[in-house]
Amino acid sequence: MLKKIGYGVGLFIVVLLAALASHYLFGLATGTRFNETQWAAAGAWFGGVMTFGAVAVALYQSNQAKERAERESRDSNQRNLNERLLHQEALARAEDRLATELDSGRRSEQTQTIAAVVAAIAEQPAVVRGLTTAVHLARRTPSEENYASRTAKYDIWQNSSGRLVAALQTALMVVDEPHVYEQVRRAGADCERLRRSMTDLYSLPFDEQIPRRQIHVNLNATLAHQGELIQVVRDYLRDSPKDSSIDPDQLMLW
Incomplete structure (x- = not known):
């Protein structure tokens, strides 16, 4: 103006x-x-x-x-x-970061659930041998002490087996990668066979032989899943986008 x-x-x-x-x-x-x-x-x-x-x-x-x-x-x-x-x-960029973080968190969670399964499987040889030995002693030399030992070993095995079942159930709910899921499912089937063998062992009549061979077969089948689970998860992580928080060659417990 x-x-x-x-x-x-x-x-x-x-x-x-x-x-x-x-x-x-x-x-x-x-x-x-x-x-x-x-x-x-x-x-x-x-x-x-x-x-x-x-x-x-x-x-x-x-x-x-x-x-x-x-x-x-x-x-x-x-x-x-x-x-x-x-x-x-x-x-x-924010959506990409969020997707990456969610995917990283999801893969990390799946890895930890598999690690829990592997750790629970690793406990089985000791508790299976302990219960088998205690049952054998109680049958060979019946006594209050041996019966108490058999019961104690059964409780220890049952607790360990319960942890394994819980870890497997959690893994089946969390894992969504098909190959890993199938491996977990197969491990669960073998672990269930081992579980039934040990339950039958504890209640085995004195006039029947301890099925050591069957227990040994079921235990080895269960233990074989340790390496298989580790390898399939490592392959899955290598095929996934790189994540600095998870190193497939240096996984905890593996």
């Missing part, structure tokens, strides 16, 4: 000075002076020129304001577009 007023005042001064100079030069050249009619005509011309100048300045200012508004609108639209693109990129 101030610029518009300044332009108008400047134009008025220029036109006024030009009119005065023209009048002076006209009088100097002709030796005559303007009468009232001539001054009225000159005033009308002067007013017209001033009006034209004011209109021209107004149009110029209006055009400048329009161009400035359009430029600011374009700049604003471009900024908004850039901000939306940056926001979308940030959201995409």
